Amino acid sequence: MTSRYGRLDRFLSAALQQSRQSLRPLLAAGNVRVNGEVVMDRQRRVGPFDRIELGERLLQDREPRYLMLNKPPGVVSATRDDRHTTVLDLVPPELNDELHLAGRLDFNSTGLVILTNDGAWSRRLSQPETGVWKHYRVTLEEALDQRDVAAFAAGMRFEFEGLVTRPARLVIRGSNQADVWLQEGRYHQVRRMFAHRGNKVKTLHRLAVGNVRLDETLAPGECRALTEHEVKTIAD
Numbered sequence: 254m255t256s257r258y259g260r261l262d263r264f265l266s267a268a269l270q271q272s273r274q275s276l277r278p279l280l281a282a283g284n285v286r287v288n289g290e291v292v293m294d295r296q297r298r299v300g301p302f303d304r305i306e307l308g309e310r311l312l313q314d315r316e317p318r319y320l321m322l323n324k325p326p327g328v329v330s331a332t333r334d335d336r337h338t339t340v341l342d343l344v345p346p347e348l349n350d351e352l353h354l355a356g357r358l359d360f361n362s363t364g365l366v367i368l369t370n371d372g373a374w375s376r377r378l379s380q381p382e383t384g385v386w387k388h389y390r391v392t393l394e395e396a397l398d399q400r401d402v403a404a405f406a407a408g409m410r411f412e413f414e415g416l417v418t419r420p421a422r423l424v425i426r427g428s429n430q431a432d433v434w435l436q437e438g439r440y441h442q443v444r445r446m447f448a449h450r451g452n453k454v455k456t457l458h459r460l461a462v463g464n465v466r467l468d469e470t471l472a473p474g475e476c477r478a479l480t481e482h483e484v485k486t487i488a489d
Contacts (some may be wrong), residue, residue, distance in 0.1 A: 261287065262295035264305065268312045284308050301372070318350055319484045320368040321465065325473035330357035330366065340366055343474050355379065356387070356438055356462060364389075364459035365467040367487075368476070378463070378488055379438070385488050388461040389433045389443055394453040396428040401450050405433070409449050418446065432460075463487040 262273045265285070269276070276295070283291045286306045287299060299305060305313040322340055324330070329337045332353060337360070341349060355367040355375035369375050378385050405423035410416070422434040433443055444454045460467055465487045468477060479487075 259299065260295065261285070261292060261297040261299050261305075264299050265307070265312075268305075269307070279307065301370070315350060315370070317371045317374075318348060318352060318369060319371065319374070319479040320344065320348065320352070320476045321468060321471070321479055321483075322366045322368060322476035323467060323471040323473050324358050324363055324366045324459075326361050326363055328474075329360060330354055340368065344368065344476055348476075348478075358459060359441055359444075359457075362457040362459065363473065364457075365462055365465070366459075367462055367465070367479075374484070381437075383488050384436050385463040386434045386436055386461075387438065387459060387463075388466075389435070390426075390458045390460055391431050391433055391443060391447070391454055392456045393429050393431070393447060394455055395451070397423075397425045397431055397452070399425075401425075401431075401452075404450055405446065409446055411445070411449070418442065421446070429455075464489060 262276055262280070265271070265276050265279075266273045273295070279285060280293050280295050283293060284307055285292050287297065288304050302315050302317050303313065304311075322343060324340055327337070328343065329339045331339050332341050333339060340354065341352060344352065351370045352368045353370070353372070353375065355369055355378050358364065358366055367375075367378070377383055402423045402425065405421040408418045408420050411418075418439070419436050421436075424432045426432055435442060443457055447454050465479065465483045471477060
């Protein structure tokens with residue numbers, strides 16, 4: 254019912270469509286339970302995954318979900334789209350509990366997408382100060398050399414937006430293939446950085462976000478739950 258932590262009386266007011274003043278007798282009478290415990294303090298902090306009951310009525314009992322999905326090409330990184338298949342369309346209905354994306358991939362890119370219903374967790378992944386690295390494998394039209402490596406490491410300036418990218422790591426795997434690590438997720442950033450170098454990306458595949466690598470057993474379009482260890486250590 255709520256997407257973030259807040260006061261119990263505010264949660265109840267929203268859930269029951271009643272004023273906070275009118276809820277005081279319910280709390281005082283011990284009719285409200287949070288995670289099985291009777292709570293009378295209207296200022297008690299509650300979150301999106303607390304079990305909250307009013308008498309025999311269950312108001313909230315959500316399970317946190319953390320999924321990885323192997324995104325195929327031609328799928329939109331969005332929660333809904335009128336014309337194209339979205340990543341959420343690929344998730345089994347029983348797992349799709351108000352999921353959102355923790356980082357997008359463009360229409361033609363493939364690989365690891367993280368989905369969750371835990372807003373605080375996904376915000377932590379996207380905060381610049383967290384510094385989570387994303388790992389991509391790229392094939393290109395033109396051959397690469399050490400000047401490209403140096404340019405990525407120095408950061409690139411995009412005059413139109415007046416910004417300089419953070420230093421990125423580029424490792425050449427073959428004449429036309431490379432691995433790239435970024436700590437940012439700007440719009441089409443990998444493609445635009447190579448375009449800045451006069452090269453065009455042919456394929457872009459995300460292999461990892463932080464310490465979570467794409468499960469090689471997942472076929473394109475398949476997903477699985479993250480392990481407890483992956484959830485806890487992704488941004489370490």
